[in-house]
Amino acid sequence: MFKSKVTLAVTGASGSGYFLRLLKALVExxxxxxxxxxxxxxxxxxxxxxxxxxxxxxxxxFFLQNRYQTKEKQIVALTAKDWFSPVASGSSAPDKMIICPCSCGTLASIAQGLSNNLIERSADVILKERGQLIVMPRETPFSTIHLRNMLTLSELGVTVMPLAPGFYHQPQTIADLQDFMVARVMDHLKISHKIGKRWCE
Incomplete structure (x- = not known):
């Protein structure tokens, strides 16, 4: 029914516009x-x-289905306590997960193997099942603690992709900057897209 499945988590870091653009791209x-x-x-x-x-x-x-004109259950919003949802178990969870934006608190919890809520548990499932996890922190500057947690996750195979867009595509709007990062996520997920310009295009 769908090409593939992905878990998309959103935490309290700044950068909601990136999440909105990414959600739209995944639906498309x-x-x-x-x-x-x-x-x-x-x-x-x-x-x-x-x-x-x-x-x-x-x-x-209901709101998301109408807003994005999706197929039935194309977007499945879950609560923090939906412990019986597919994402909470390695036997049924998608093998790809993105956290955009990712707060440094969430990043720390994942790095330490905590599962205090469904976001942390979903990330833990991805790690233990050797799936693909992309975390997109938005903070500046990064403290030594933040950097150590990122290193821990990177050593476990997590892609750490800070929300730090490039400028070689000559962005004219904030949306252009958001597209830059969304395109990078789509590339890493190996999902074809036509978002923005690539280097030397």
Whole structure:
């Protein structure tokens, strides 16, 4: 029914616009998306993008299906306590996960193997099953603790992709900068796309 499945998690770091653009790109690529939003992510989404999404998960799923004109269950929004959802178990979870943006608190929890909420548990599942995990931190400057946690994850095979867009494509808008990072994610997931210009194009 769908080309593939992916877990997309959103935490309370700045950079909600990147998440919105990535979600749209994954829908357009005919992916099924298990969507996990932390409480802090909803606050940042409201603050940065003036987006006020429904609190109840059933209402949120209905909202997302209408907003993105998706197939049924193409976006499956989950709550932090949906421990019986597919993403919580290695026997059923997608083998790809992106955390965009990823707070340094979430990054630290994953690096230490904690599973205090569904986002952390989903990442833990990806790691133990040797899947593909992309974390996209947005912080500056990075402390030594942040850098050590990133190194730990990198040594475990995680792709650490800070939200730090390039400028060689001569961006004219904030959307151009968001597209740069979304295109990099799509490349790493090996999903074909036509987002933005590549080097020397």
């Amino acid at each position: 690529a005919d992916m099924q998306i298990y969507l996990l939003l932390s409480d802090a992510a909803k606050i940042v989404l409201k603050t940065e993008e003036n987006e006020d999404w429904p609190e109840e998960v059933d209402d949120l799923n």
